[in-house]
Amino acid sequence: MTPPELPPLRDVIARHGLSASKALGQNFLFDGQLLGRIAAIPGDLAEAEVLEVGPGPGGLTRALLAAGAKVVAIERDRRCMPPLAELAAAYPGKLEVIEGDALEIDAPVLFAGRPHIVANLPYNVGTALLVRWLSADWQPWWQSLTLMFQREVADRIVAAPGSDAYGRLSVLAQWRSTARIAMNVHRSAFTPPPKVMSAVVHIVPTDPPDGVRFAILERVTAAAFGQRRKMLRQSLKSVAGAIEALDTVGIDPSRRAETLSVAEFVAVARVLT
Ligand code: SAM
Numbered sequence: 001m002t003p004p005e006l007p008p009l010r011d012v013i014a015r016h017g018l019s020a021s022k023a024l025g026q027n028f029l030f031d032g033q034l035l036g037r038i039a040a041i042p043g044d045l046a047e048a049e050v051l052e053v054g055p056g057p058g059g060l061t062r063a064l065l066a067a068g069a070k071v072v073a074i075e076r077d078r079r080c081m082p083p084l085a086e087l088a089a090a091y092p093g094k095l096e097v098i099e100g101d102a103l104e105i106d107a108p109v110l111f112a113g114r115p116h117i118v119a120n121l122p123y124n125v126g127t128a129l130l131v132r133w134l135s136a137d138w139q140p141w142w143q144s145l146t147l148m149f150q151r152e153v154a155d156r157i158v159a160a161p162g163s164d165a166y167g168r169l170s171v172l173a174q175w176r177s178t179a180r181i182a183m184n185v186h187r188s189a190f191t192p193p194p195k196v197m198s199a200v201v202h203i204v205p206t207d208p209p210d211g212v213r214f215a216i217l218e219r220v221t222a223a224a225f226g227q228r229r230k231m232l233r234q235s236l237k238s239v240a241g242a243i244e245a246l247d248t249v250g251i252d253p254s255r256r257a258e259t260l261s262v263a264e265f266v267a268v269a270r271v272l273t
């Protein structure tokens with residue numbers, strides 16, 4: 001299907017008086033080519049279900065719709081409803097917009113199948129939602145996550161052991177999914193430009209290791225990385241049975257959290273599960 005003719009996004013924003021709100025973490029993307037590349041990251045979206053969180057005036061939404069997706073979009077800013085309604089009218093039956101806070105909406109019930117999730121969100125909201133999505137029952141209700149983060153957070157999500165960026169978020173993102181940086185995005189691509197660089201992370205679920213509970217892994221990684229400079233025998237003291245679990249799986253308790261592989265964290269959590 002040929003995408004319908006739409007007015008330039010900057011005109012839409014001017015017409016609806018949509019000045020970017022700092023409080024809502026609004027940094028808009030207008031470059032159609034860049035938005036098309038982001039929308040291509042999940043793969044072929046023809047007739048695919050997509051959850052978009054934080055569509056704003058609808059730049060990324062346009063790219064997802066042009067790729068053939070059926071989009072459900074959750075946006076908190078009431079001012080964005082009129083431009084999103086115009087977009088929904090241009091793509092009959094393809095875009096449903098829900099006004100509300102994505103942190104409070106039960107998203108899985110909005111879909112018949114397993115949607116791809118795509119979002120360009122403020123950093124704190126994005127991280128909270130990521131942890132929630134990663135904690136889902138596995139296979140999760142979503143097919144993939146394509147999420148814009150500030151570069152530093154993206155680095156933490158994909159980090160390997162031994163690096164400063166490696167931490168709780170890396171383990172939670174990697175123990176039963178693959179996580180990669182799909183694209184770097186220069187700060188000048190946004191209006192207004194944020195202070196730091198951004199990157200799009202792509203996460204795809206894999207089979208979970210047997211016999212490990214998310215809550216346990218989360219507790220172990222939170223304790224271990226909460227005192228990341230300390231030896232595990234100190235940092236894991238607060239988790240009942242964890243020091244003994246290190247012994248069971250043959251991990252030297254004088255090691256520090258950042259030296260443990262994801263598989264080693266999983267092995268410890270398995271003993272405690
Ligand atoms: N997707 C648009 C783009 O790429 O140009 C806008 C991105 S802007 C960085 C983030 C958007 O998320 C804003 O429109 C903001 O209002 C929305 N937002 C912020 N917090 C939200 C929340 N808790 N739930 C839903 N939307 C939220």
